[in-house]
Every structure is written in C-alpha cells, then in structure tokens.
Amino acid sequence: MMQLTLIGIGTGNPEHLTLQAVRAINAQDMILIPRKGEGKADLAELRRAICDEVLTNTSTRIVEFDLPVRDEATPDYRQRVDDWHDAIALAWVEAMGGTPVGKVALLVWGDPSLYDSTLRIAARLNPAPQITVIPGITSLQALTAAHAIPINDIGAPFVVTTGRRLRDEGWPTGVDTLAIMLDGACAFQTLSPEGLHIWWGGYVGMKEQIICEGPLAEVGERIVKMRAEARESHGWIMDIYILRRV
Template identity: 65%
Template sequence: MDILLIGIGTGNPEHLTLQAIRAMKRADLVLIPRKGDDKADLSALRRAICLEVLGDDSRIAEFDMPVRDPANPSYLSRVSDWHDAIAARWADAIATRPQAEVVALLVWGDPALYDSSLRIAARLAGEVTVSVVPGLMSPQVLTAAHGIALNDIGAPFLVTTGRRLRNEGWPGGVDTLVVMLDGDCSFAALDPEGVTIWWGAYVGMENQILDHGPLAEAGPRIRERREAARAAHGWIMDIYLLRRSR
C-alpha cells in the first residue's frame, strides 16, 4: 500500500501545487479527519479541496480524531500514545476500502514542519510505502501576507512553539523567531522592549486576519483579536514572527 502525505498549504485551494493535484488524482482513497463540531470547518475545507480536484467525494473516507489523554503527566508519552491511537483510526478507515492501493492524507502546510503524519504513518502495520508531497508552510504564507523577509541579512532565524517560548524564554543566538502552536499568546511573557511582532490568523484563507507593530502596543491588541476570532469561528490557527532589534 502507498501512503501519500500531501501538503496543501493553509486551506486555500490555490496553494495546491501541480504535484499535489496529480498525487490526489492518483489516490484510490483520501482520508479526512473529523475533529468535532467546533472544528467542522477544517474537514469541510479538505472536502472542498477534494471536490474541486477530484470532482466528487466517492474516494473520501472520514474518521474521528482521538484526543490526547490529559491524565498522562508526560508530554512526550501523551503524544506518543495519541499517535498510536490516530494510526489505529487510519487503519480502521483504510480497512473499509480493502481495494484501495494508494491512500492520501491532506496535510495542512507541509508534512515536514510541526506535523506528525510521518510519525503516524510509520506506525501502520504491513508493507507500507510513504511518499511526501511538499506544500506551502505557514511561515511562508505569513511573511508573504505581511510583505516581509523571514530573516535579516546573513542572520539565522528559529522556528519554535509557544510552549517552549513560554517555558524557556527567548532562545540565545537569534533575533528572529517564528512561533507556531501557541494557544496562550506566549509573547505576553516576554520583555517587549525592542521587539516587533507580525501576527496572522487563518493566513491564506478568506477570513485571514493580520496585525503587526511593536510588541508592547500590538501584543494586547492581538490577544483581543485572537479571542474574538476564536469565539466567532470556534477554532483558530495562527502564527507570528518576532524580531528583536540588535
């Protein structure tokens, strides 16, 4: 069985590459996760992309995503158990179409950046070949939306998570951070002196929201806008870039 992990950007059908479109058309089965009523838009976007590319939904199989066990005190163990549970859901969904030889999953952004699809696919039993189709990553879409460069001249940048920023502070050796998976606005814990933020929610989608400015001024405003957007849509995907003046 061939597993195709197809990067689809941030939900905009125009983010699809020709390679992604061709890969989707190769698939006998496309798996779409359901994450509950409050995130129904996410599965709806994947279905819409399938309809646009494939013309119908006959190749789609949906499955319910399991949730992480909050009682497990170990973050890594909790995530590993969760990945095992997701792999089992994939296998159950695939078993409903025993004739399917090529199975595709549509991955937000790119499977290589803060996505677990490759680790989950490695848990599938049997003879499985995994292929990756790269997609636009959210840092690219964010910087394009703001019209800024990702790095300063000759300078490095670091991509990290809100949890690490919150727990460990600003990493040494870099003045530019791209922060993902931050549900708590961890930038609020930083010293804002000399820091500029470029933030985006639903980047690349029709309901895209952008804001930027000195962290001291823009930070509180972004927190309010983020809370309002989450309340309005029931879910939010956001990302931000922080740059510290030398």
C-alpha cells in the same frame, strides 16, 4: 503494499495546491479526511471543498473518520503525544477497513515536514507503507507573504520553535528572530515586550485571514483580543507569528 501519499495543502486555500498535489489527489484509491468534532467542523469541510474543486477521478473514495482526542490528563507531555499518535494510526487503519492496501492519501495542512506529525504517525503502520510526500506551502510562508517581509536579516539566522518552548524556556540564545508555531496561549505575553516587534497572522492565506504587526508593547494586547474573538467566532484558530529584536 499500501502506498501512502501525504499531500501538503497549504492553509486550506485550493489555490495553494501545486500541480503535483492536484495530480496526486487524482491518483488515489482513497482519501482520508479526519473529523475533529463540531467545534472544528470547518477543517473537514475545507478538505472536502478542496476535493470538490480538484478531484476528477470518480473512482477515488473519500472516507471520513473521527480523530482521537489527546488525553491531557497524562502528566508526561511526550507520553501523551505518543499515545495519541498510536490512537490516530489505529483510526487510519480502521477507516481503511482494517486492511491497509492500495493508494491512500491524507491532505496535510501546510507541509508534512514542518511541525506536523503525520510522518511520525505513518511510521506506526504495520506493515510499513511506501510513503510519498508532496510538499505544500507552510503557514510560515503564508505569514511572510501576508506581511510582505523576509523572515531573516542579511546573513542572520532565525529559529522556528513552539509557543510551549518559548513559554517554558524563554528566548533562545544566539538569534534575534523567532518564528513561533503551535501557540495556543499567546506565549509572547511571557516576554518583556520592550525592543520586540511582532508580525502575527491568523488563518493566513485563507479568506478569513487576519493580521497585525507592530511593536509588541503596543499591539500585544490587541493580538490577544483579536485571537480570542476569532476563535470564538469560528470555533478554532490556526495562527503563527514572528518576533524580532529591533
């Protein structure tokens, strides 16, 4: 039976690895590293850098593969995501040589359990592997640390959601604090900024980290500009933000 280990690597900073993650990396027969095209070559390079720093097991093979591109032409969002995940699972199997056996690991940004689909993709493998998850630092933790803030008010709930849902559905009822992930279009621009405070960060926890905070009415346009310039410079960006009614 194949043993698949999903290892949370935080934001790509080797210092974010737990001791458990380092031990798991060194226990593998194979580590799969996805390539996401030239514009996101840094992402594969960061995974390689992590392996260079902590991998001491000389028998562990590092195998790279091209990550399939999601077909945005399919009108149904859920269907195009499902099709994409099917294609990724197939790419994993092909990278393993067509026979998923032994101990194989993937290095997962943040934590495999929070807004990440690696576990859902793994469920598509046949035969089903034995799965082990090594938790990692999430971008949400890195963001609150960068701004030195707690995410919740005393005794108050908060909601973690996506930019797409914020744009399409507006502010969720019953909460005053939102953490917004997977937002490629600065969905906060769809809100009335009055009475809202934002804590934003790009590449949080990495050497490229950029952050900005303040009343949304005052810093919203600045964040949009910072994000666009950073994405142009690096070819990719991972960002996250917290919104709070004040």
